[in-house]
Amino acid sequence: MFTNSHRTVVVVGAQWGDEGKGKLVDVLAERADWVVRYQGGANAGHTVDLGDVGFVLHQIPSGILHKGVRCAIGNGVVLDPETLFTEIDGLVADGVDVEGRLYVSERAHLVLSYHKLIDAESSHSLSLGTTGRGIGPAYEDKIARRGVRVLDLRDPERLRDLVTRNTDHANAYLASIGTSKRADAVATLEQLEKLAPRLLPLADDVGLMIHRAIKSGAAVLLEGAQGSLLDVDHGTYPFVTSSSTTSGGAATGTGIAPTTIDAVLGVVKAYTTRVGTGPLPTEMDDPMAERIRSLGNEFGATTGRPRRCGWFDAIVVRYASRINGLTDVAVTKLDVLDTLDRIAVCTGYEYAGDVHTEFPSDISMLDRVVPRYEWMEGWQQPTGDVRRLEDLPAAARAYVDRLQELIETRITYVSVGTRRDQIIGLDD
Ligand code: IMP
Ligand code: MG
Secondary structure, three states: OOOOOOOEEEEEEOOOOOOOHHHHHHHHHOOOOEEEEOOEOOOOOEEEEOOOOEEEEOOOOHHHHOOOOEEEEOOOEEEOHHHHHHHHHHHHHOOOOOOOOEEEEOOOEEOOHHHHHHHHHOHHHHHHOOOOOOHHHHHHHHHOOOOOEHHHHHOHHHHHHHHHHHHHHHHHHHHHOOOOOOOOHHHHHHHHHHHHHHHHHHEEOHHHHHHHHHHOOOOEEEEOOOOHHHOOOOOOOOOOOOOOOOHHHHHHOOOOOHHHOOEEEEEEEOOEEEOOOOOOOOEOOOOHHHHHHHHOOOEOOOOOOEOEEEOEEHHHHHHHHHHHOOOEEEEEOHHHHOOOOEEEEEEEEEEOOEEEOOOOOOHHHHHOOEEEEEEEEOOOOOOOOOOOHHHOOHHHHHHHHHHHHHHOOOEEEEEOOOEOOOEEOOOO
């Protein structure tokens, strides 16, 4: 992805999250100088398998596993300072050197204990199937212009005012939904006082740092979390997360100009999964869903919830390609399909006598559509050791070629296993 003319690259999920962005970012970070997360928070779970050791990263960019790569958390992220340090300590315990190469935007908003309390207690969060990490409530405070930012930790008096005001607000809400649980401003402030001396040295003007890096010719990777169909504007609203997961969010969420982005890599699974509630037109029935879930180990990296499984939906991915401006696609987990005798791809939605090939804005339609499937032959051979496209079994190659045609975007990488080295296309 990085060439002389491609220096700033965005990696986005082009389905409902968990496409394998962590692995792609890890692999591409080998050639990057900077990796920057631009949205989301500790709701993300990016799994990276190094063979002898595996990591699940929630807030720290997946580039951290490469020595010498600088990592930053952009202003578009909502940062949970407590779990950030748990994550840093875990990495250090596993021998990853974090010191001096992790930066946090001073403009990033903080996820505080009352955000998590609201997310856990509210029936609205429950009905959306959120991760319970306080993401929605933290973004609500941000948009309502009462949020607490990293830079507020520098001013104890302002911090006290903000936290007190927000705690009152949170408690009024908690009372209104009939729970007896309450947020505690004093406890929150005590916790922040403890964390501030560790967090503030990491705080910087990340937008300016990345701007300078780009000007000096650095290779910069902007790492998205969740997926395009969970984008607050373009996803299956209201069954979405609260941030701009698509490539536009990479500019606003880091503070660089959209015109500096040279390429956008969309990551998709060779099938589809979703955690939480909301439409999934190609959802499989058991026992097929069960089979894919166990073959692909489809359980949430953050919450452990079983993921819902479905066939590849070309309508969804072509839509994601359009709204992200994808220049390239990485197909992951092709190997999960190795044992299937036939594989379906959705090419349209049948509804009220018509076939729809564009993803609808009104998701109520999706509950009633019947996916139109094209059935393809399975290859029934292991692909985990394949490293070149031409060495794939013919049926697997035909499957990848057909996906590429349907999504109208070049497939540049195919991942055939969880390990770093199990990828096709890296040297092209
Ligand atoms: P929230 O982001 O915790 O508010 O959850 C909103 C929706 O996004 C729920 O359906 C979650 O399951 C989903 N979601 C949030 N983060 C991820 C992720 O990293 N992968 C997949 N789904 C996610
Ligand atoms: Mg994940």
